[in-house]
Amino acid sequence: MHPRHRVAVWTALIGALAVAVAPALAPARTVHGPGPGGAIWPAAVVVALCAFAPGLLAALALRSRRASLGAGLLAGSGAVAVGLTVLDVQLLVGPIDANRLELLRPLTAAHLSPGPGAVVVLVGHLLAVAAGLVALSAARRLDDQPMPDREPDGEEGRAVGAQLGSAAVLAVSVAAAVAVVGLFGAALTSSDPVVLTHSVVDAPYPVAFGTVAVVAGLLLVVAMALVTCSRWTSAGALTGAGLGVLQLSGGRLTAGLGAGDRIGVSAATVWSTVAAVALVVIGLAIPVVADLRDRAVPAPVRAGNGRAPSIGRAHRVAGLCGLVTAVVAVVGAVLPVLRVSAGLPEPRIYATRVELAAGVLLAIVAVWLLLSEYAVRVRPVLAVVWTVPLLGATAVLESVVFASDVPGVGLGPGAFAAGLVVIGAVTTGVAAGMAGAAERSEIDTSVDPEVDRPGAVVTGIGAAAAVVSLVLPLYTAPDVGGRSFAAAWIGHLPWGWDVWGQVVTAVAIASAALVAARARPARGAALSAGCTIAVIGYLATGPLTWARVPDHRVGPAMFVGALAVVGLGAGAVMAGRRAARGQ
Numbered sequence: 256m257h258p259r260h261r262v263a264v265w266t267a268l269i270g271a272l273a274v275a276v277a278p279a280l281a282p283a284r285t286v287h288g289p290g291p292g293g294a295i296w297p298a299a300v301v302v303a304l305c306a307f308a309p310g311l312l313a314a315l316a317l318r319s320r321r322a323s324l325g326a327g328l329l330a331g332s333g334a335v336a337v338g339l340t341v342l343d344v345q346l347l348v349g350p351i352d353a354n355r356l357e358l359l360r361p362l363t364a365a366h367l368s369p370g371p372g373a374v375v376v377l378v379g380h381l382l383a384v385a386a387g388l389v390a391l392s393a394a395r396r397l398d399d400q401p402m403p404d405r406e407p408d409g410e411e412g413r414a415v416g417a418q419l420g421s422a423a424v425l426a427v428s429v430a431a432a433v434a435v436v437g438l439f440g441a442a443l444t445s446s447d448p449v450v451l452t453h454s455v456v457d458a459p460y461p462v463a464f465g466t467v468a469v470v471a472g473l474l475l476v477v478a479m480a481l482v483t484c485s486r487w488t489s490a491g492a493l494t495g496a497g498l499g500v501l502q503l504s505g506g507r508l509t510a511g512l513g514a515g516d517r518i519g520v521s522a523a524t525v526w527s528t529v530a531a532v533a534l535v536v537i538g539l540a541i542p543v544v545a546d547l548r549d550r551a552v553p554a555p556v557r558a559g560n561g562r563a564p565s566i567g568r569a570h571r572v573a574g575l576c577g578l579v580t581a582v583v584a585v586v587g588a589v590l591p592v593l594r595v596s597a598g599l600p601e602p603r604i605y606a607t608r609v610e611l612a613a614g615v616l617l618a619i620v621a622v623w624l625l626l627s628e629y630a631v632r633v634r635p636v637l638a639v640v641w642t643v644p645l646l647g648a649t650a651v652l653e654s655v656v657f658a659s660d661v662p663g664v665g666l667g668p669g670a671f672a673a674g675l676v677v678i679g680a681v682t683t684g685v686a687a688g689m690a691g692a693a694e695r696s697e698i699d700t701s702v703d704p705e706v707d708r709p710g711a712v713v714t715g716i717g718a719a720a721a722v723v724s725l726v727l728p729l730y731t732a733p734d735v736g737g738r739s740f741a742a743a744w745i746g747h748l749p750w751g752w753d754v755w756g757q758v759v760t761a762v763a764i765a766s767a768a769l770v771a772a773r774a775r776p777a778r779g780a781a782l783s784a785g786c787t788i789a790v791i792g793y794l795a796t797g798p799l800t801w802a803r804v805p806d807h808r809v810g811p812a813m814f815v816g817a818l819a820v821v822g823l824g825a826g827a828v829m830a831g832r833r834a835a836r837g838q
Contacts, residue, residue: 333387
């Protein structure tokens, strides 16, 4: 066992101890004395158990000479703990809005100031993050040096996703998607005037960004767990991430059940808890499932072309997800988004134009994944283009939020279709990523591809411009209702559905461009092309929706976005030429 493994385990256990004792150390105070109300102790116990579990399991794994399993456990829980740390910041800036009933139960609306417990739980989660980083460092040293406790780990060069098969990959993807959707909903239901609950869209910024960080950490771990070739590392990472999510959602579930009549459990928390448990169970089962498949499928079949059918299935799943999402987007765009009482004018939702065009675009791209001879080439494009219908659907949902506040206006079928498009678009992105993981098992990864520095610089400039464009307004107007107007951008506070859609798209494009810069030329060209199409789709939302305001003016996002299209398009051409030359 490498000494860094021991350091990682002890760091994780000390952090878990800090999380466990925090409820007893006055997480918040009132101006008249200590605590506003005690913690809901069953919830505190659940959180403490979930906090201790990765460290204890990692210690057992290391004693059993499963170093990669222990490292994966701490790395997976550490990735999710980054978001938990951001959530803890709300305890320092506004404890009453944190909705952390495992730490404190506000009884009055009196001003609360942070207490020692708030700092202790923050330190505990920071230690969990540090343990994950140390475990990753130790795992890399273990990979670089032959050591006696390195266990045999299945077939070299095969991604875990390929070792498990499409059914298991689909189960992991569904569980992760359900967890993501659940985390974005309201944590609790409340009729208590002191405890106000919000979804992520309406939550205070530390809560909103903390939840996004938890989701990002979870999705990153899931993707890496399916791409890595080590089934034990994959098992540990998925289990650790599931325990991290369970620490958040399981604490909320127990708190809602034990808080009293005026506070209850939301459906979102129930589903996220079920999904977190599923991720833990699947993670623990990965080595067993992989071993069973190794025994069931003869080695010559696995070593030869027998892997192609699984890759083909992954492509078909991604293509079908894209086509279903496209159909829902097109149909939803022509259905009434809102229902109005008789005598009221029918509102026009211009964002449905974006949803319609995005649905057509997604269908054009997704259908190629059903054709095996083109699927590998087009799959990287789909891995980015799924963001375009996401932009359209989130813009529709933001219009629905505003219009539904008007008396006599209710939700129509188009509003529910927009919600399904959001879920379908994210699912398509995940499925495209899983198909990429399956493709990777057919690639010789022993030699890294040579990085084309000029192409990487051009692509990087285009990606940076795309990110800037996505956070700026596409158009403005000097006077709408007596004040200036700007289309959705990060300066609109609090962020609505449309801004969140743009932020997610910016992250997806930046990530894809980063991968494209280091990918093999053909895939780099396809990824850069997908980024270019996504930026063009975003810029097209301007002309499609700016008729809703008179005297509109082109906003800064249009000019910066044009630079992004040139940079990303040039990067795609340069990578395509390298691929044609066989470099």
